[in-house]
Amino acid sequence: MMMTPTDRIAVGPLMLPSLSLRTLWTMIVAGSVATVAFDFFGQALSPMLGFANLAPVPLATQSWQVLFGEAYAPGGHLMHYVAGLVAYPLGWMLLARPIAERVAPQLHWFVAATAYGVLLWVFALYIMAHLVAGNPAFLGFTGITWVALVGHVLFAWVAAAVDVARRP
Template sequence: MSASAVSAVRPHQGLFPPLTLATLATAILAGLLADGAWEIWARFITPLWVGGPLQPAALVQSVFGFQSFALAEVVHLVVGIVFYPLGYLFVARPIADRFLPFLPWPVVALGFGVGLWVFALYIMAHLIAGLPPFLGFIQLTWASLVGHLIFGLVCGAVVRWRTGATG
């Protein structure tokens, strides 16, 4: 990646990346690859462990009361492809850069994945949908944690690659 492309995504000054098409492209690419990794884990590997796939659309249905499973899938995909990577770029990385600058990027990315897991299974599933906290810590809970760690790690790796960041 050229120096101008790197500075277009993450300048050396300032805590946040600029609001540019390059930043949006980085977020969407990170989201596509991270969500793709999540889907492989959730639909093909998790069933070997827990006997069935992770179905985040079912959680979306519980939270928002959607009748359509397809609509719930679309909502989950949009959140994973667009909004979660933007959260990494504009929340997780800036907080880590400001308060924990010594942490290597994989630790920040894995911490982001844990944060997504807490958001999904405590805030959304428990506080909003009324399910037990973390679904009662069943096997599916741990499969979800692994999936969110994978998502965070892939998202962080893509952002690191696209921004040319070190550390």
């Protein structure tokens, strides 16, 4: 389903969604539903199936401590939810989807979302967990590493599906 030209603005070679109430609402809905799916999978379903339990808030709290000099659990919650509700859905809507549409216009959104989920995983477990918080890269490739991969891809699928469903 393609957007009409009036629903997008050209920024260089990319066609981005226009800044509108609908775009902002899509971002919030996509981020909310995707964050619930991520947390449900990583903190309930995965441990129930005998796999690792994701702990995004403690990791975000570690990052907060490195960035601001003190461990502050509310700051970790804030970072987790701002990433899930705003940053990651915006990354899909303003970067991943437009780039995928430009580079490979015939590529199904599901494939592009899978690649975006892997990039989110690299960002979370290499950049944030390793470079910022000082943990081993990809948390040492333990069980949590692979649950985090599935969780981030699931996040991207859900956020992208909401975005696609809400396109005019």
